[in-house]
Amino acid sequence: MIASPRLRIPTFGLSGGTLPVALGLLVIAFWVIAAATVQFWPLDPPLDMVARRLQPPSAEHWLGTDALGRDVLSRTLHGARFSIPIAVLVVVAAALIGSLLGALSGFFGGILGAAVMRLVDVTLAFPPILLAMAVAASLGPGLENAAIAMVVVWWPLYARLMRAQVLEVREREHVEAAVAAGAGPFRTLFVHVLPLCWTPVMVNATMDFGQVVLLAASLSFIGLGATPPTPEWGAMISDGARSFYHWWIAFGPGLAIFVVVLGFNFVGDGLRDLLDPRTD
Template sequence: MDRPVPGRRVRRDERRPAGLAPSAAHWFGTDQLGRDILSRVIIGARPALTVSLSVVAIAALVGIPLGAIAGYRGGWVDNVLMRVTEVFQAFPPLLLAMVTVAILGPSLANAGLALAICWWPWYARLVRAEARSLRDRPFVEAARSIGVPAWRILPRHILRNCMTPVLVQATVDVGSVVLAVGSLAFIGLGAQPPSPDWGLMVAEGRGQIFTAWWISTFPGLAIFVTVLGFNLLGDSLRDFFDPRQVKR
């Protein structure tokens, strides 16, 4: 279809028809406003992946140091940090994110910030468990015996050996955050119209699911494929990095 010439007003009969079913001209059809769904699904991948990667990065940057310090130091430091972590884990992540977004205001940025606040305890718990198992290893005890300070032992010997499970967990979490961001947008607490957000697109087409099924189906499939892909990638990384896996 020809693009309208800049400066010329588009006549009503030149506009793209609304609610077209999938065809050779529009592979995913058009929505109730005549917008091409395939284009919106492709463009919607950018904010979904950007926010998801940002949430996982922020959660890891907060949770990994806290977990390493708690696991390596032990004692009252471990007790205090883990009690704080358990307070955040006492609430379902999506419910806590909904409350946080309701306070900050519905937007994609606030949804990402709310999810980051909910996600860091899982990395703290994971790294703490790894650090507790590493602090009594011979190479760590050897470093302590020659006077290496804790601030050098943590990054060189503890964190370096915790990266494999963290990398696997982060890969799987990207898909989980994509689903969580879409869920918040679906209930009106994430991206706002007219943003091409997958969850928002599913919500916009739910009222026409029986008459124009493609409006919600294709954005939902995009979420499904993305979550499945990151889960399969995480499983592959776990099998690759785990030395106990027997390769036949």
């Protein structure tokens, strides 16, 4: 009996664990470059009505046109100029605010620690999407207000994570030796404790980039994020959702969100395996 040959997938010299990370980095690099340079690409202007409305994908317009005759491919690529910077801004701001408050709470404890953690508990008691919707609705539509709403939702996660790390690291011998040598509390915290606490925060932040892109699109989808005619992915999907028969309007931005979230998840998993010695 002749055995059937096995299917071999080319990995280009990469192992099974590093291949998803490499793919994720390529995806992220593409969208970052697109966000920075797409205005110089030979594309139709994203706000101009360049063709007949609701044209299906063709050789001239690869992803068709929307209800106003605007090129969907151009609008999808230009959408990276809004979705990617918003994700970076929200994750960096939430990580800095949450990590600082969590570090102070875990290191000093007392009234400060109790106050911070009660605020964290109250914030985390609400589903993230509902809390983001409530904050964004109170501030009004717009990408800036949506970013503020997402920071309000995300910073408690980093505060709790950093507090747990600080509580563990502050009991180590080198920290006790620094205190015995006369190091002040803030020097001990920022020099001897925090440098050992950033690994989980970095991994978590990498995973959160994709989730923030998804949440920003969700807020825009329901009218609490980007306002027309901004070519933002969630707003574009909202336009496409009004007509089932014109599927291409939502396909482009939906695929962009899927690929970006998948890319950041691949990179986050790779960083976790690389930086966390407790993983296999």
